Amino acid sequence: MNKDFLNTDLTGKTVVFTGGTDGMGKEAVKKIAKMGATIMLFGRSKEKTLTVVKELNEIAQKDNTMFVQCDLASLTSIRNAAQQVLDNCPKIDYVINCAGANFGERKLTEAGHEMTWAVNHLAPFLLNNLLLERLKENDKAKIVNLSSATEKSGHIHFDDIHLSKHWSTFKSYTQAKLAMNMVTRKLAKELEGTAVTVNALNPGFIKTNLLRELKGWERIIGVPYMFFFASKPEVGANRILRLAFSEEFDGITGKFIYEDKVRDPNPEALNPQIVDKVWALSKEHTA
Numbered sequence: 001m002n003k004d005f006l007n008t009d010l011t012g013k014t015v016v017f018t019g020g021t022d023g024m025g026k027e028a029v030k031k032i033a034k035m036g037a038t039i040m041l042f043g044r045s046k047e048k049t050l051t052v053v054k055e056l057n058e059i060a061q062k063d064n065t066m067f068v069q070c071d072l073a074s075l076t077s078i079r080n081a082a083q084q085v086l087d088n089c090p091k092i093d094y095v096i097n098c099a100g101a102n103f104g105e106r107k108l109t110e111a112g113h114e115m116t117w118a119v120n121h122l123a124p125f126l127l128n129n130l131l132l133e134r135l136k137e138n139d140k141a142k143i144v145n146l147s148s149a150t151e152k153s154g155h156i157h158f159d160d161i162h163l164s165k166h167w168s169t170f171k172s173y174t175q176a177k178l179a180m181n182m183v184t185r186k187l188a189k190e191l192e193g194t195a196v197t198v199n200a201l202n203p204g205f206i207k208t209n210l211l212r213e214l215k216g217w218e219r220i221i222g223v224p225y226m227f228f229f230a231s232k233p234e235v236g237a238n239r240i241l242r243l244a245f246s247e248e249f250d251g252i253t254g255k256f257i258y259e260d261k262v263r264d265p266n267p268e269a270l271n272p273q274i275v276d277k278v279w280a281l282s283k284e285h286t287a
């Protein structure tokens with residue numbers, strides 16, 4: 001892979017970044033800080049996020065990173081965070097929705113949504129929509145949504161979207177990541193004629209804290225499997241940065257980037273009727 005994109009000068013650019021406090025996102029924001037961008041760093045834990053903010057400002061040798069308090073499981077928190085971004089950033093160049101989570105048991109958010117659906121799908125859906133008008137004002141802007149290779153095994157359970165009858169970590173995660181791919185395609189269509197592009201990324205199998213909440217056999221198998229077989233966080237971080245900053249992706253929109261190549265997503269994501277239904281449902285859930 002040509003890594004020239006790592007030398008991009010992001011001075012004067014603003015990057016909104018979720019999931020930069022751990023895993024591959026943390027590796028990515030360190031590089032973004034070095035490239036000189038202003039970073040709006042979302043975090044649910046003030047203490048943990050401020051530690052990262054300090055590290056990034058030391059790397060940049062400037063107070064370029066701002067903490068944005070946000071629990072992505074809460075629609076109210078997302079709305080407040082988006083407002084903070086709008087109040088502080090006259091221009092937004094990049095939105096990188098890296099935050100994601102796997103859960104060991106079924107939980108509901110305060111709004112009554114299944115937690116995996118809420119954090120992995122509804123949160124980036126809402127955040128993108130809240131920031132969209134500001135992004136559109138720019139002469140070039142990009143959105144990167146973190147999806148997963150597992151979206152291929154996903155299915156949208158319209159009859160039980162919150163999986164009250166049968167829930168599993170895998171079923172909930174694959175549904176959410178598939179939905180993310182669907183709305184990425186639809187958003188790209190809505191953005192036709194603007195200078196904003198949006199793509200979804202499978203960053204690869206990366207050694208991170210993603211499985212921290214797993215329980216039982218999923219934990220016993222999953223955690224060592226990740227430890228031995230997954231790539232280091234920098235690999236995922238570089239894929240995120242390449243999609244966001246490399247000029248080779250300029251003008252490419254509505255695509256699923258599988259590690260380093262454009263690939264067709266799950267066939268359900270290619271069905272415009274299903275995609276429209278997921279879009280409408282996501283609007284309803286975030287209204």
Ligand SMILES: NC(=O)c1ccc[n+]([C@@H]2O[C@H](COP(=O)([O-])OP(=O)(O)OC[C@H]3O[C@@H](n4cnc5c(N)ncnc54)[C@H](OP(=O)(O)O)[C@@H]3O)[C@@H](O)[C@H]2O)c1
Pocket residue numbers: 018019020021022023024025042043044045048070071072073097098099100101119146147148149202203204205206207208209210211230
């Ligand atoms: N690792 C893989 O193999 C892999 C493969 C495919 C896709 N992905 C996707 O890649 C992305 C990055 O994941 P990772 O592997 O780096 O996982 P990770 O190490 O667990 O990092 C997840 C990040 O998301 C944040 N986050 C989770 N829930 C949140 C919430 N409710 N509010 C605010 N922030 C929240 C975490 O914040 P805290 O620091 O507060 O916990 C952390 O910064 C995710 O979207 C994941 O689904 C990962």
